[in-house]
Amino acid sequence: MKDEQAICYSCSNENCFIKKHLHLEQMKQYVQKKHSFVCKKTQQFIIEGAPIQGLYFICKGKVKTVKTGINGREQIVRLTKNGDTIGFRGFGTSKRYLIGAYALEDTVLCNFSNETMMEILQNVPEFTYALMLFYADELNKSENNIRKIAHMNVRERVVDLLLYIHRKFGQINGLIDIELSRKEIADFAGTTEEQVIRVLSSLKKESLIKTVGKRIGILAIPKLQSEIMEHKYF
DSSP: OEEOOOOGGGOOOTTSHHHHTTTSGGGHHHHTTOEEEEEOTTOEEEOTTSBOOOEEEEEESOEEEEEEOGGGOEEEEEEEOTTOEESOTTTTTOSBOSSEEEESSSEEEEEEOHHHHHHHHHHOHHHHHHHHHHHHHHHHHHHHHHHHHHHOOHHHHHHHHHHHHHHHHOEETTEESOOOOHHHHHHHHTSOHHHHHHHHHHHHHTTSEEEETTEEEESOHHHHHHHTGGGOOO
């Protein structure tokens, strides 16, 4: 990993927790303590079970977070982009990371150490309150995902994932702005690579999606939404 200078005050990620609170005078001393670096595509920067080394904030790039499941298989639990927070699961309650994290493309990360984060949480109540709301929202999303996986069939889970990454990353030139392998889609949808390939093939034949290499483009959002409407997509 290569060190990279990322300046919080010139950062364009308005959704970043740090950026949101830079207007507070007491935050100035903390942003000077951060460490920024570049993580190359496919490189792992958080190892599941490793000692917690603070929180990571994505300055630029995309990251997948994973958790080891049955038979040692990695399950993708979250996809993240510019401004998102990584490594918060277990922070403050555990001494070890509960997830692993890999860069999906060359990614610039900002790391705030355990000590710095604890100082912020103890001394900047606005930040602490915002983080509490974030945790509550993430817990709600996790509970909804568990419910969906339990009630959706394979096709519905793949459709739900496609709509999710479309909302999260958007489309450029007709293709969703994230490159995921068929295995990664399977790991996130809780199915097998073979089943994902079959579902994507069916969706292409029905002119609901298109593919260019690993990239996928959605052609008929309302029709895909209608397939999972009973699961309260919205």
